[in-house]
Amino acid sequence: MTLTVATPHAIGRPGYTVHLPCQPESVRRARALVSSVLETWGISSLAEDGEVIVSELLTNTLDHTTCRMATVVIERCSDDAVRIEVADESRTRPQLKGDNAESGRGLFLVAxxxxxxxxxxxxxxxxxxxxxxxxxxxPSVFHPAPTAGSAR
Structure with a gap:
């Protein structure tokens, strides 16, 4: 088992970077890192979605590239936003497949x-x-129509 340590960013936006081997057990480590970082930043309400996102992005790297290592980055973009990224050495872009596809629906979850x-x-x-x-x-997706006599 390889020991991986998340490195905090010394300059720029607050964040953490970890290099993980392209192995299935790395997905569990990436999920734990996302959860831990979001809890540390006081936005654990995003942890469940963040874990799913990092799982899908890293699994795409494992399933569709021949990379030996992947890099997971979690950055605090602002008080209300977090960016999760997975970097690899492949130049093949991930493909959003139709929702009826038997596999490859992970990007629909990410979206x-x-x-x-x-x-x-x-x-x-x-x-x-x-x-x-x-x-x-x-932003709220639902915008109720004004009722008769209501002021906007």
Whole structure:
């Protein structure tokens, strides 16, 4: 078993980075890191969604690349937002498949749980990321129509 230690960011946005071997047990470690960091930052309400997101992103790396190592980064973008990313050396972009596909629906979960998500390509590989916002900060999807006689 390889010991992995999350490194706090010394400059820039608050965050943690960990390098994990591309092995199934790394998904459990990444989930635990996300949960621990979000609890430390006082936004444990995002932990469940954050764990699912990091699981899906890291599992995509395990299933669709030949990388030996992946990097997980958790950054505090603002008081109400957290960015979770998984970086690997593959330049193959993740594909959002149809919801009727037998496999590959993990990105639908990432899209559903996150405020925004995407993939940034680099010469060395890619970073697939998702941003979570606290419930209070996320815009409401439901806007009730005004009733007769109500003022706006």
């Amino acid at each position: 559903a749980l996150s405020w925004r998500w995407g993939c940034d390509e680099h010469a060395w590989g890619k970073r697939t990321w998702a941003v979570l916002k606290t419930r209070a900060a996320a």
